[in-house]
Amino acid sequence: MQTDSAHDEFLTQLRNGSEAAAEQLVREHIGWMRGLALRILGEGDLADDCVQDAFINAFRHISKFKGDSALKTWLHRIVVNTALMRLRKKKRLNEQSIDELQPEYDAAEHRVAPASQHLATPTEILESADRRTQVLEAISQLPESYRIVLLLRDIEELSTTEVAGRLQLSEANVKVRLHRGRSALKTLLEPMLQGGAGL
Amino acid sequence: MKQMSSQPMSSFKHKLLKFQGAMMHAMPGMITCAQFDGFICDYLDQRLPKNQARTFERHMQLCKDCRQYLEAYSSTIELERAVLAIPDAAPPADAPEELITAILAARQAK
Numbered sequence: 001m002q003t004d005s006a007h008d009e010f011l012t013q014l015r016n017g018s019e020a021a022a023e024q025l026v027r028e029h030i031g032w033m034r035g036l037a038l039r040i041l042g043e044g045d046l047a048d049d050c051v052q053d054a055f056i057n058a059f060r061h062i063s064k065f066k067g068d069s070a071l072k073t074w075l076h077r078i079v080v081n082t083a084l085m086r087l088r089k090k091k092r093l094n095e096q097s098i099d100e101l102q103p104e105y106d107a108a109e110h111r112v113a114p115a116s117q118h119l120a121t122p123t124e125i126l127e128s129a130d131r132r133t134q135v136l137e138a139i140s141q142l143p144e145s146y147r148i149v150l151l152l153r154d155i156e157e158l159s160t161t162e163v164a165g166r167l168q169l170s171e172a173n174v175k176v177r178l179h180r181g182r183s184a185l186k187t188l189l190e191p192m193l194q195g196g197a198g199l
Numbered sequence: 200m201k202q203m204s205s206q207p208m209s210s211f212k213h214k215l216l217k218f219q220g221a222m223m224h225a226m227p228g229m230i231t232c233a234q235f236d237g238f239i240c241d242y243l244d245q246r247l248p249k250n251q252a253r254t255f256e257r258h259m260q261l262c263k264d265c266r267q268y269l270e271a272y273s274s275t276i277e278l279e280r281a282v283l284a285i286p287d288a289a290p291p292a293d294a295p296e297e298l299i300t301a302i303l304a305a306r307q308a309k
Contacts, residue, residue, distance in 0.1 A: 103236060
């Protein structure tokens, strides 16, 4: 594991365009990035294309990487976004309207809920590879401005304050996007959560 | 927030629901389902002040639909995390050399 000073030096070399540093970055991270891309896309060739795009994107924007997260976290975000966009394209899915996916209320602000059925647990759902793919497809259909907040808060576990700083939003705005993004995803996953046949 | 079910409601039922809503607002510490939703993120982050957390939990005790909604909402977050988790460790780099070469060549070409 690199020391802080060795890590800073490595970042400097990457930003300066060092070929050796670029190769080191690729060799160090390509394994898990391929694994993740394959998990999302399900096809080896697509996953390799995705990883290539993700690295090119990373090299293109390395000057913008401020070092306020681990390199691996930053690369994870890039490869996930790249893979989800490819998944959406592959499945010919459309971006969904966030407004249309919010919960409904009646005139007295009571929830208008679907009829109660057995609620499937995440463990039950994730036993099936098809269901895992359906979850990924649902995430891919969220507008990017909401998806990025879910990634930063729910996956990378940044605080609301940190996300607000990264995205140059107010904390209130981050909270609204987080909640609406989660609510929308829940709506998309409703048939699966209700123990139905899936999306 | 999406309001109003698309199904038509009888005048009596509409009035009853409005009365129930008014009662909930009139009773101290009671909230509507819409307000409950507004608290969810802070509740799950354990950032609600104690009195608000009590109000939130009281609503959950009384409202089965909101209990189920929160359960499904929490499951959604769990599913998200499961499918997009950052891998703990990098597996052995068994990536094809051709892929590594292609990536480095594409970097040079940009």
